[in-house]
Amino acid sequence: MKVFGKLYIALIMLVIVMPTGSLASDTFDFTKHSIPIEQIEFGGPEKDGIPSLVNPQFIHADEASFLEDSDKVIGVSLKGEAKAYPLKILNWHEAVNDTLAGKPILATW
Numbered sequence: 001m002k003v004f005g006k007l008y009i010a011l012i013m014l015v016i017v018m019p020t021g022s023l024a025s026d027t028f029d030f031t032k033h034s035i036p037i038e039q040i041e042f043g044g045p046e047k048d049g050i051p052s053l054v055n056p057q058f059i060h061a062d063e064a065s066f067l068e069d070s071d072k073v074i075g076v077s078l079k080g081e082a083k084a085y086p087l088k089i090l091n092w093h094e095a096v097n098d099t100l101a102g103k104p105i106l107a108t109w
């Protein structure tokens with residue numbers, strides 16, 4: 001596996017940072033749907049049924065023997081700091097609370 005600068009592979013996954021104060025109702029139009037709303041039922045795990053990762057531990061890409069060259073990761077870079085979150089880990093956790101360049105981030109898949 002190639003190493004690019006200070007790219008580190010996380011033992012977790014992804015990155016979506018919502019702008020402060022942004023709500024789903026501000027950005028999604030819930031009035032348009034092809035399935036009647038009364039037919040939509042809850043079908044996932046209960047609240048906290050999928051544990052998020054908190055304070056993840058990272059290893060250098062050269063040490064990530066559990067990854068194949070073809071494995072997909074989500075990469076994030078901020079102010080010269082870079083991290084990678086393997087999808088094969090995020091498939092089990094879906095979210096990770098992390099910091100990047102001193103800023104708190106939520107990575108989700």
